[in-house]
Amino acid sequence: MAGNWKMNMDHLEAIHLVQGLHQELTDANFDYTKTEVVVIPPFTDIRSVQTLVEGDEMGIKYGAQDVSVHEKGAYTGEVSATMLKKLGVSYIVVGHSERREYHNECDKKVNTKARVALDNGMTPIICCGEGLEVRKAGEHVAHVLKQIDGGLEGFSAEEVAKSVIAYEPIWAIGTGEVATPEDAQEVCAAIRVRIGELYDADTAAATRILYGGSVKSSNVADIMAKEDVDGALVGGASLEAVEFSKIARFDA
Numbered sequence: 573m574a575g576n577w578k579m580n581m582d583h584l585e586a587i588h589l590v591q592g593l594h595q596e597l598t599d600a601n602f603d604y605t606k607t608e609v610v611v612i613p614p615f616t617d618i619r620s621v622q623t624l625v626e627g628d629e630m631g632i633k634y635g636a637q638d639v640s641v642h643e644k645g646a647y648t649g650e651v652s653a654t655m656l657k658k659l660g661v662s663y664i665v666v667g668h669s670e671r672r673e674y675h676n677e678c679d680k681k682v683n684t685k686a687r688v689a690l691d692n693g694m695t696p697i698i699c700c701g702e703g704l705e706v707r708k709a710g711e712h713v714a715h716v717l718k719q720i721d722g723g724l725e726g727f728s729a730e731e732v733a734k735s736v737i738a739y740e741p742i743w744a745i746g747t748g749e750v751a752t753p754e755d756a757q758e759v760c761a762a763i764r765v766r767i768g769e770l771y772d773a774d775t776a777a778a779t780r781i782l783y784g785g786s787v788k789s790s791n792v793a794d795i796m797a798k799e800d801v802d803g804a805l806v807g808g809a810s811l812e813a814v815e816f817s818k819i820a821r822f823d824a
């Protein structure tokens with residue numbers, strides 16, 4: 573269960589939120605061996621989150637929302653994978669639809685960023701998903717599979733099994749409009765089948781596939797009940813400790 577904070581929460585608010593989340597999960601005797609809980613704050617919060625999580629030995633993990641394709645050097649405004657690794661980052665979101673749309677990130681760039689994450693010992697959360705027009709035209713599965721083919725290009729079976737895929741239909745992001753559990757299952761299953769075709773059945777079974785798009789505590793259980801949905805990438809509802817802890821405890 574991953575919470576993508578997007579461009580919300582300064583570092584002081586981040587400390588408050590992570591403490592609150594930890595408290596809620598501890599009170600509920602949360603089992604981190606069953607469900608991984610990941611917060612994905614803005615870059616400026618990561619050092620504070622690291623100090624908190626490591627200092628209090630919390631079971632919560634944390635990630636970054638992006639990474640540079642470059643190793644180091646004259647790239648003003650960029651943040652490298654080695655910098656993130658040094659901060660104890662476990663996950664890096666790549667190819668979120670907001671980055672594809674506002675920063676013109678194409679499948680090739682998403683693929684390179686995922687490669688950079690893996691090469692530096694972190695797990696990419698590779699996002700894919702269709703817009704409303706594509707969905708209306710009934711081309712959503714083909715659209716997403718093309719993103720998957722491009723995103724995973726050049727990866728070994730082992731690398732794919734270590735990676736996380738997040739299916740986020742753009743029309744369901746931040747709109748309150750949730751894909752039905754059946755919609756989520758249809759595409760997540762198609763992604764798993766494709767990984768099986770590109771690699772093998774074991775790799776397909778091992779790869780974690782998340783659904784994202786207006787996930788809340790009130791709808792998470794139905795989505796998680798679907799066979800090919802292994803978790804959720806949560807935006808707005810991850811900004812509130814009680815709500816996100818309920819999402820993480822979807823079967824409680």
Ligand SMILES: O=C(CO)COP(=O)(O)O
Binds near residue numbers: 668745747784786787
């Ligand atoms: O984009 C998302 C997570 O990456 C989903 O955002 P919302 O949960 O706010 O719809």
